[in-house]
Each structure stands twice: as structure tokens, then as C-alpha cells.
Amino acid sequence: MKLGIRFLVFCCTATLALSVHAQALPTTQLKVVGSWDFLAQFRDFELPFWEKTIPELTGGAVTAEVTAFNKLGLKGTEIVRLMRLGMIDFGTSVLAYGAEADIETEGIDLAGLGDTLERARAIAAAYLPVLDAFFQKQHGIKVLTIFPYPAQVIYCKAPVRSLTDLKGRRVRVGTRPIAEFVEALGGVALNVPFGDAYGKLKDGAADCGITGALPGNSAKWYEVTRYLYPLPLGWSMSMQAVTLNAWATLDPRVQTLVASEATKLSERIWERAGFETAQGLNCNSGKGDCSLGTPSDMTIAPIADTDRALLARVLRQFVVKRWAQRCSVECVENWNRSVGKIVGIRAEH
Secondary structure, eight states: OHHHHHHHHHHHHHHHHHHHHHHHSOOEEEEEEESOTTSHIIIIIIHHIIIIIHHHHTTTSEEEEEEEGGGGTOOSTTHHHHHHTTSOSEEEEEGGGGTTTOGGGGGGSOTTSOOSHHHHHHHHHHHHHHHHHHHHHHHSEEEEEEEOOSOEEEEESSOOOSGGGGTTOEEEESSHHHHHHHHHTTOEEEEOOHHHHHHHHHTTSOSEEEEEHHHHHHTTGGGTOOEEEOOOOOOOOEEEEEEHHHHHTSOHHHHHHHHHHHHHHHHHHHHHHHHHHHHHHHHHHTOSOOSSSOOOOOEEOOOOHHHHHHHHHHIIIIIHHHHHHHSOHHHHHHHIIIIIHHHTOOOOO
16 A cells, blocks of 8 residues: 555655646747658658657756658758758758758768768768858758668669679769769769659669668668669768747757757667668568568668778779869868878878
8 A cells, every 4th residue: 555655655756847838838839851751761760750859858847849841842052051941940961961052062972972870970060160160151950860771782774793884884873972982983873852762763874873771771772773772971971950039939948858869869769770780681681670661572782892991992993083173262171180190091182
């Protein structure tokens, strides 16, 4: 009996404490535009974070209206521009999508830069303050977190056993650094939004495509390609951000909560990235556990011993040099003191 009473008192006290905490926070509704609704990053992480985690932690005081950008008819390349115009408050965007105007964003995920998940994570942590300062100054946007998609790998219609097999092939890419990498190998890069890539592969406009191991499976690339080469070329780094104007309207306690929990969310996505990469390979090949995708029967070639060295050489001798030439002196200096120290490369403008 005494134990039951104590438990009841504990529950009442906890409920009261949560209620007082909720009452201390102003009623707030956040407007959020997330990533593609059919990918795990949105379905398993972003959506429950905004719709469940934040409301639960605030006793319902803070809620969110969340929409995936593809449900709005967007391709993803417009997010930063719409945030700058004040049409989106919180948004998720692949960093390299805005690189035509903002060269700095490419510096976090140059082709071959993060050759392992651990290195990619260290690069992101080092470069986040640089990108946050840049976006605040140039666009009035605060970068809350940076997280990856699964490893970017190569899907092809014809057999691909090494990177050199890309020579002469038309390859769908999503970022300029990946395009420059393909061109350095003698391939023809086609910069095509992810949502349009399936069609290009299906109608024969592209011979190969580079995208995330699991996202490619989710988008049914196994229907239009038969071979996969699993050497990671990048991680399609994305940022979760908010406009400074929207941020300024929030109670400081809400700001602290959202910033802290967004960091935890990013950590969970990083921890999941390796698993999702493995899932993508399992699902596309039809071998091993495939709990997150659709089993297929693609042929996955083993990584050639010489290709890791080739990837590093093209990064250093071509990709970094091309990027540094189009970035400002300040941009290159910021990269050298952050990312450059981690990868042991010094870029020259």
C-alpha cells in the first residue's frame, strides 16, 4: 500500500512539474519545411522530432506544422532562397544545392573529402561554425545542425567495377563537386535534381547516377539501373536552419530547447547513417537485412584496391583546386583552418 501511494505521489508530482514547465512557456507554433517525405531522414527523424518530441517536452506548449518540401511542389534547390524571402521559417536543405550562389556550402562535402563516416562527421563539426556565420551574414539564416544522408554511391545500367569505368558515361549528379569529380575521370556530368533523376535514367538520357545508397533504393533506382559501385563519394550534407527573424520572435527558453534538441536529433541521424548505407546495399542487392527498403537483385561490385587512392588523388589535385579557385580568399582561409586541418589539405585561392 505504501509503495502504491508513493508511486501515485511521484506520478502526480511529475505531472505537476511538467504542467508548471509548460505553463512557463508561451504557446508557440513553428512552421517547418522538411526534406523528402519518402526518405528515412524525414519519416523517421524530422517528422517525429517536430510533431512529437518538441510538443512532449513542452507539455504541448510548442507545436509544429511540418511539411516535406516535395509535397509543396519544390525540388529542394529553392529552400534557402525562400527562407531568405521570409516564406519559410524552419527549413532543411542539402547544402550544395545553393552552391551556384554560395560557393562556401560546397566546402563541407567535396567529392572524396569524407571518405569515411567518422571523418565526414568531424568535417561537419569543424565547418558548422563557418557556415553558420556565413548564412547569418549573407541570408539572415541561423544554421542549427548539419546531418548526412547515406553514402553517395554509383548506380549504372552497364557493369561498373572501378571508378575508371565512368569514362565516357553520362552520369547524373546532384552537386558541382561530384560533377567535377566525374569530369576528372572522363565522364559527362549531368546536374539533375534528385526528383527528376529516375526519369533521366529510365529514358536513357543518363547512363549512371550518383546518390545515397538507401535514397536510391527508396526512389526505385533499381528499376532503371542494374549495377552499383559502393565506394562512398560523399554524404550529401544537409542543414537544418531557421531564419533570424523567425528565431527572434521565439521566447529564449524555446530557442534553447529547440537548439539543444536539434543537436540531439542530428547526432541520432549521424549514428544512423552508417546503418542506412548498409541497408541500401543490402536492399539493392537482395542480400542481408533489408528492413528499411525494397529488396532487389542489383549486382554490387567489390571496391577496387586502387580506387581509394584514385579518389584521394582526384580530390587533392582537381576537386579542391577547382573549388578554391571560385571561392573567395576569406572562404578558402576559413576552410583551411577548419576542414583543411582535419583532412591534411591546404587549399590555395
